[in-house]
Amino acid sequence: MRFSTFVAAILPVGLALGEVIPIKVGVNSTLSYDPPSVNATVGDTLMFTFVAGNHTITQSTFASPCSNFTFANGSTGVDSGFEPVAKNATSYPSYSFTIQNTSTPLWFYCRQTGHCEKGMVFAVNAPETGNTYAAFKAKAESLAATSTSMSMSGMSMTSSSTAATTSTTKTSGAGALRVGGAGAVLGGVGLVAGMFL
Numbered sequence: 001m002r003f004s005t006f007v008a009a010i011l012p013v014g015l016a017l018g019e020v021i022p023i024k025v026g027v028n029s030t031l032s033y034d035p036p037s038v039n040a041t042v043g044d045t046l047m048f049t050f051v052a053g054n055h056t057i058t059q060s061t062f063a064s065p066c067s068n069f070t071f072a073n074g075s076t077g078v079d080s081g082f083e084p085v086a087k088n089a090t091s092y093p094s095y096s097f098t099i100q101n102t103s104t105p106l107w108f109y110c111r112q113t114g115h116c117e118k119g120m121v122f123a124v125n126a127p128e129t130g131n132t133y134a135a136f137k138a139k140a141e142s143l144a145a146t147s148t149s150m151s152m153s154g155m156s157m158t159s160s161s162t163a164a165t166t167s168t169t170k171t172s173g174a175g176a177l178r179v180g181g182a183g184a185v186l187g188g189v190g191l192v193a194g195m196f197l
């Protein structure tokens, strides 16, 4: 695997290289992240490999599991963009980011239509009591019943055409860096805790 060399090359200078934590997205064509919840320390890299379907890994908040995380200035958090995988695919796209602060849990979802409401959510360092991963998932699933009325009440549908995967480097509010490569998308992200609710 050349992955670790690649990561080292894009990590900011001076940042310790931690573990690479692999997560599979869409295993057996399910709407899932495998594993759905991980513990990580500063410097660890989360590497999502999209093995089936057409999913994203997108940052949200515990309060609103199926909505983009947005900074006060309007920038959104971590987002892989859609990563479609053909049924006959022999290589799989991946997206990675590095954990830079573990003082708060981080919450994520898939923003493909309907997936989050079917429980396609992910967490980093979720607590064992209170705002647990299970509570987060249950909250996401509880949104299914209300999604129709919400879309009727003035929430405009956003065109997803701009969300298509491109090979251009993109900087988001959370400092996400996407680097296009042969069938792979790799990102380095600076996470600043305290900004995350």
Ligand SMILES: *[C@@H]1O[C@H](CO)[C@@H](O)[C@H](O)[C@H]1NC(C)=O
Pocket (backbone or CB within 6 Å): 027, 028, 030, 032, 034
């Ligand atoms: C995928 O399918 C295999 C074989 O049936 C099974 O062993 C594995 O647990 C499944 N994984 C998930 C995440 O569903």
Ligand SMILES: *[C@@H]1O[C@H](CO)[C@@H](O)[C@H](O)[C@H]1NC(C)=O
Pocket (backbone or CB within 6 Å): 037, 038, 039, 128
């Ligand atoms: C995270 O660590 C806590 C404490 O060691 C443990 O109870 C929990 O199961 C871990 N969660 C995951 C997803 O590994």
Ligand SMILES: *[C@@H]1O[C@H](CO)[C@@H](O)[C@H](O)[C@H]1NC(C)=O
Pocket (backbone or CB within 6 Å): 054, 082, 084, 112, 113, 160, 161
């Ligand atoms: C993946 O999903 C997005 C959003 O629904 C859609 O715009 C795109 O066309 C899909 N890609 C493929 C290859 O199906």
Ligand SMILES: *[C@@H]1O[C@H](CO)[C@@H](O)[C@H](O)[C@H]1NC(C)=O
Pocket (backbone or CB within 6 Å): 086, 088, 089, 090
């Ligand atoms: C997968 O199937 C599509 C449609 O049949 C075809 O265009 C493509 O070349 C195939 N790709 C591979 C890697 O076999």
Ligand SMILES: *[C@@H]1O[C@H](CO)[C@@H](O)[C@H](O)[C@H]1NC(C)=O
Pocket (backbone or CB within 6 Å): 068, 076, 079, 158, 162, 163, 172
């Ligand atoms: C969520 O964030 C992504 C990436 O910034 C963006 O493409 C998408 O339009 C946003 N979705 C909504 C509903 O704001």
Ligand SMILES: *[C@@H]1O[C@H](CO)[C@@H](O)[C@H](O)[C@H]1NC(C)=O
Pocket (backbone or CB within 6 Å): 071, 072, 073, 074, 075, 172, 173, 174, 175, 192, 195
């Ligand atoms: C928005 O705020 C975040 C967090 O402070 C910062 O990382 C990002 O660069 C800002 N984005 C813009 C467009 O100013």
Ligand SMILES: *[C@@H]1O[C@H](CO)[C@@H](O)[C@H](O)[C@H]1NC(C)=O
Pocket (backbone or CB within 6 Å): 100, 101, 102, 103, 192, 193, 194, 195
């Ligand atoms: C992590 O975030 C907290 C809250 O914003 C901050 O107090 C702390 O200094 C940060 N730690 C690092 C290593 O950046």
Ligand SMILES: [Cu+2]
Pocket (backbone or CB within 6 Å): 031, 054, 055, 056, 110, 111, 112, 115, 116, 120
């Ligand atoms: Cu999905």
